[in-house]
Amino acid sequence: MPAQQAPAGDTPAGDDRPPVSLWERLARPAPAPRTTLTPQRIAEAAVAVADAEGLEAVTMRRLAAELGVAPMAAYRYVSGKDELIELMVDFVYGRLPLGTPAEGWRDTMRALALNLRAMHLAHPWTVRAATPFSLSPHQLAVPEHAFAALAEHGLDADTTMAVFRTVTGYVHGSVTTEVTLNALRRERGWSDGDQTRAGLAPRMSWLMDTGRYPNYQRYLHTATRKDDPDWQFETGLDCVLDGIAAHFAL
Amino acid sequence: MPAQQAPAGDTPAGDDRPPVSLWERLARPAPAPRTTLTPQRIAEAAVAVADAEGLEAVTMRRLAAELGVAPMAAYRYVSGKDELIELMVDFVYGRLPLGTPAEGWRDTMRALALNLRAMHLAHPWTVRAATPFSLSPHQLAVPEHAFAALAEHGLDADTTMAVFRTVTGYVHGSVTTEVTLNALRRERGWSDGDQTRAGLAPRMSWLMDTGRYPNYQRYLHTATRKDDPDWQFETGLDCVLDGIAAHFAL
DNA sequence: ATCTGTCGGATACAACGTACACATCAGCGT
DNA sequence: ACGCTGATGTGTACGTTGTATCCGACAGAT
Numbered sequence: 330m331p332a333q334q335a336p337a338g339d340t341p342a343g344d345d346r347p348p349v350s351l352w353e354r355l356a357r358p359a360p361a362p363r364t365t366l367t368p369q370r371i372a373e374a375a376v377a378v379a380d381a382e383g384l385e386a387v388t389m390r391r392l393a394a395e396l397g398v399a400p401m402a403a404y405r406y407v408s409g410k411d412e413l414i415e416l417m418v419d420f421v422y423g424r425l426p427l428g429t430p431a432e433g434w435r436d437t438m439r440a441l442a443l444n445l446r447a448m449h450l451a452h453p454w455t456v457r458a459a460t461p462f463s464l465s466p467h468q469l470a471v472p473e474h475a476f477a478a479l480a481e482h483g484l485d486a487d488t489t490m491a492v493f494r495t496v497t498g499y500v501h502g503s504v505t506t507e508v509t510l511n512a513l514r515r516e517r518g519w520s521d522g523d524q525t526r527a528g529l530a531p532r533m534s535w536l537m538d539t540g541r542y543p544n545y546q547r548y549l550h551t552a553t554r555k556d557d558p559d560w561q562f563e564t565g566l567d568c569v570l571d572g573i574a575a576h577f578a579l
Numbered sequence: 580m581p582a583q584q585a586p587a588g589d590t591p592a593g594d595d596r597p598p599v600s601l602w603e604r605l606a607r608p609a610p611a612p613r614t615t616l617t618p619q620r621i622a623e624a625a626v627a628v629a630d631a632e633g634l635e636a637v638t639m640r641r642l643a644a645e646l647g648v649a650p651m652a653a654y655r656y657v658s659g660k661d662e663l664i665e666l667m668v669d670f671v672y673g674r675l676p677l678g679t680p681a682e683g684w685r686d687t688m689r690a691l692a693l694n695l696r697a698m699h700l701a702h703p704w705t706v707r708a709a710t711p712f713s714l715s716p717h718q719l720a721v722p723e724h725a726f727a728a729l730a731e732h733g734l735d736a737d738t739t740m741a742v743f744r745t746v747t748g749y750v751h752g753s754v755t756t757e758v759t760l761n762a763l764r765r766e767r768g769w770s771d772g773d774q775t776r777a778g779l780a781p782r783m784s785w786l787m788d789t790g791r792y793p794n795y796q797r798y799l800h801t802a803t804r805k806d807d808p809d810w811q812f813e814t815g816l817d818c819v820l821d822g823i824a825a826h827f828a829l
Numbered sequence: 830a831t832c833t834g835t836c837g838g839a840t841a842c843a844a845c846g847t848a849c850a851c852a853t854c855a856g857c858g859t
Numbered sequence: 860a861c862g863c864t865g866a867t868g869t870g871t872a873c874g875t876t877g878t879a880t881c882c883g884a885c886a887g888a889t
Contacts, residue, residue: 349781350781350785352785352786365867365868366867366868388845389847390846398868398869399868399869400846400847400869401847401849401868401870402868404848409846410845410847457707460759461756461759461760462759462760462763464779464783466786466789469786469795470791472794473791473792473793473794473795476794476797476798480794480797485801486798486802486803487803489798490798490802490805490811491814491815491818494753494756495749495753495814495819498748498753498815499745499748499752500748501751502747502748502750502751502753505711505748506711509711510712529712529714531599531600532600532602532603532714533714535600535602535603536602539716541720542719542723543723544727545719545723545726547726547730548722548736552740553736555737555740561740564826565741565744568741568742568745568822568823568827569745569819570822571821571825571826572817572819572821572825573818573822575818575821575822576814576817576821615837616836638875639878640875640876640877648837649837649838649839650838650839650878651837651838651878651879651880652837652838654878654879655837659877659878660876660878
């Protein structure tokens, strides 16, 4: 009985969708203990490239070169680039510190949000690559962790999910804008907020000179915490947590 | 003095970054009233393709074919595919109903959130393509609209921005998961929630059989509003709005 | 009628994902 | 010790993508 098939993820019968997932395949023990290539090594190398040069630098050829291997070698382990990215995302989620969720729902959710943000800031490509419902083991551990903390407060299943989705929705959306701005700054070489505003000035002042954004312009002139992303994130997060506490009387 | 240059978006001098933006160029009156190709027509055609077949179907060649034109023709108006996508996103934001923001901050922000969600559901590719800080005219109109409604409540600039980012962050993150699931359902041909669960069952039950997700499993068995995305979105939204009201004593 | 600058067309190239057939190596029963 | 077998990595090649570059054609002002 073959433990694996080629190409990866396909069944012998010709059904259109492979019913056996990446994770199911990888969990089966490797029949031959080859060490040259392994899902771990593939994920590590791909994540390293993405961290250093962005997701667009992760190419099947580049990955192969990084591993010292032929361009097609990784296809024994992932069925295509989509699965490679699933593997990368799961690898990063595996390093998310979840710890013990025993300090009450609010501290648990707050710590989870901060940890998720830190993860996305350390691996900026994850905000675009991480699709919910990819159902990878380490991604599923996140709702599992949150549900465990939320379960002790008498919330029904739907409300529990609503709380979870509200928090993670805020985190994902908020961090996306943060990471996008960071990427722009990095590729343009702007190190601090003043350089960023200077670089954006031509586009910005042209838009402002149209006179169609008076309120936005007032914000630009009077805001003082534009360069404090931690404050911005945590302020919004505390809003969300306050709202959950108020809305569900927790 | 030439009104436009080739390739689009470049200055005569050889500086590395074009300081004149897409929007600044397009605002200058066209010197020749050619009608065969126009930013409007380009945006409409590209958006139509993306709506019907997804963003990955939007190809410079496909776009050209749709416009009945040579593959390189659109490059007179956009400097590359990135700018094409900026153009598409701005086009969609231009159709966002903003109306008059005169009914108090909460109703304004709630309506804005619902309209943004409707926009993203109608054009699912926008949740991946819409990058904040692209500084397009119609995208900037969103914070302008929100700030106008928030300005009358004595909030300082930083708090105003925090409220705006909290709401839009939640909207973007929440809709991203919703759109991702919709895309998966569509490409697999699952029409309702039961079919979706049936299709996901193999992967899901393998993960559940590991026994590592007891709380998640309990959710799956006891939840009753899993197929009510409107309820899920609005519940979270009301949480966020409650939190803003509580946190800033509005 | 000529000149100038804009428009769209034609051609071409490098890089990408990946299909396919082949070579190679480990561990097994004998 | 020996060949069989299936997992593992290689080599080659194809179609598609974004886009650089050069070109002819047309419009409006002179």
